[in-house]
C-alpha cells in the first residue's frame with residue numbers, strides 16, 4: 252500500500268488484500284474494518300485501490316463536496332458485457348451519462364414526480380386490495396406494485412397481476428443483475444485483465460455476464476418496441492418513453508440509448524422500492540410496538556372512515572420515522588453503487604489516485620454505536636428525538652437532509668422523489684389497513700420466529716421471502732379499499748388495451 256493512501260488491513264505481495272476480500276455480504280466485513288481502521292480506509296486488489304467511507308462527514312466532504320472528482324464509476328468487465336456502454340447507472344461520467352440523466356428530468360424532478368401521483372395512488376390502492384383478498388401472496392403483490400408503477404409511467408403499461416410474461420421477464424433481468432453484480436460473483440477480472448483470455452467454457456463469470464445481457468436486453472427492447480408500435484398505430488397513451496421516441500433526433504439519442512433509458516428506470520425503480528416495503532413489513536412483525544404506535548398515529552389523523560392521502564404524511568411524524576428507521580436498519584443498497592475517482596485528488600492528508608474505487612458504507616454508518624443508541628434495534632422513536640435519529644452528543648452539522656440511502660454527489664439517486672412518494676403512500680396505507688404479525692406454524696400452532704437477517708446475498712439487500720399474517724383492521728377499512736379500487740379504475744383505463752404480451756424467448760441458462 253502506498254504511504255499516501257488511507258490505512259487498511261495488511262497486504263501481501265501481488266494480491267494486496269484480494270485474498271481477504273469478502274465474497275458475500277461485504278458490508279459486514281467492511282464495517283468491521285471501519286471500526287479498526289477508521290471512517291476512511293483503503294484496500295488493495297492487485298495494483299488497484301479501493302477506499303471505503305464510513306461516516307456522514309466523509310460522505311459529505313468527499314462524495315458531495317468533491318463530486319466533480321468522485322462521480323465516476325469503476326471500469327467493470329461485467330457491466331460492459333451485461334449492459335454495453337449506455338446503461339446510465341453504471342457507465343463512466345461522460346457526455347452520454349449527462350445526456351441520459353438530463354433526459355430523465357421530466358419524470359424525476361420533484362415537480363415531474365408529483366405529476367405521477369395519481370398512478371402511484373391507484374397502484375397503492377390496488378396493493379391494499381391484493382393484500383386484503385390474497386394476503387398469502389404479499390411478497391409478489393409488492394413486486395407487482397413497484398414494477399407496475401414504473402412501467403405505467405415509463406412504458407404506459409399497467410400490470411394487474413404479477414403472473415404475466417412481461418413482469419416475469421423484468422424480474423429475471425433484475426435478478427440477473429443481482430447475481431452478476433453481487434460482490435464475489437467473479438474473480439478480480441478488472442484488476443487482472445489476463446483472466447479475460449480464459450475461454451467462456453472455463454470462465455463462469457463470462458457466461459454469467461452474457462446471460463445477464465440476454466435477459467436484460469430482451470425486456471428493455473421488448474418494452475421499447477411496444478411503445479414504438481403504439482406510436483405507429485396511433486394508439487399513444489402519453490407515457491414518458493413515447494415522448495422520448497418522438498423527439499429522438501432533437502434529444503440526440505440513438506434507439507439503443509432509448510432502450511437502455513427505459514431499462515434503467517425498470518432496474519432502478521422496481522426492486523429497490525419492493526425490497527424496502529418487504530423489509531418494512533418484516534420489521535413491523537419483529538418489532539410490534541412500532542406498528543402499534545404508527546397505527547395509533549394514523550388513526551388519530553384519518554380515522555377508519557377514509558384512506559390516507561399523501562397530504563396526510565406531514566402530520567405523521569411516527570410514520571416518517573418508520574421510513575427513516577427502515578432505511579437505517581436495512582438499507583436496500585448497503586454499499587450504494589461504487590463511485591470512482593476521475594483524476595488524482597486529495598482528501599484529508601491522503602492522495603486518492605485516478606480510478607480509485609469508492610464505496611459509501613451506508614450499513615457501517617447506520618450501524619455505528621458511537622452515533623446511534625442500540626443500532627441493531629429497529630426503533631423509529633430515535634427519529635422523534637432529532638431529525639437524524641442520533642445520540643444527543645453527535646454533531647448534526649455532519650449530516651445532510653437527503654438520506655444517504657440514496658447515495659450522493661452527482662450520481663445521487665435521481666428516483667428519490669418518486670421513491671419517497673411511493674414509500675410514504677404505502678407506509679400510511681398498509682398501517683392504516685392491516686395488522687401484520689408472524690405466521691403460525693400449522694404443525695405446532697406457535698408463531699414462526701421472525702429472522703431479520705435472512706436476506707439475499709445479491710447486490711441489493713432484500714429479505715428472502717418470508718411468511719406473515721396480514722389481517723384487515725376493520726370491516727370499514729376493508730369496504731373503503733374495495734370502493735377506492737373501483738374509483739381507481741378511471742386511472743387504469745388510460746392503459747386499457749396494453750395487456751401483457753408474450754416476450755421473445757432467449758436462452759435463460761448460463
Ligand code: HEM
Nearest residue numbers: 340519520523583584587588656657658659662664666670
Ligand atoms: C427505496 C428506493 C430507492 C433507493 C434506496 C435507491 C438507492 C439508490 C442508490 C444508493 C443509488 C446510487 C447513488 C450513488 O451512486 O451515489 C441509486 C442510483 C440510481 N437510482 Fe435509485 N434508489 C431507489 C429508487 C429509485 C427509483 C424509484 C428510480 C427510478 C425510477 C431510481 C433510479 C436510479 C438511477 C437511474 C440511479 C443511477 C444514477 C446515476 O448513476 O447517475 N432509484 N439509487
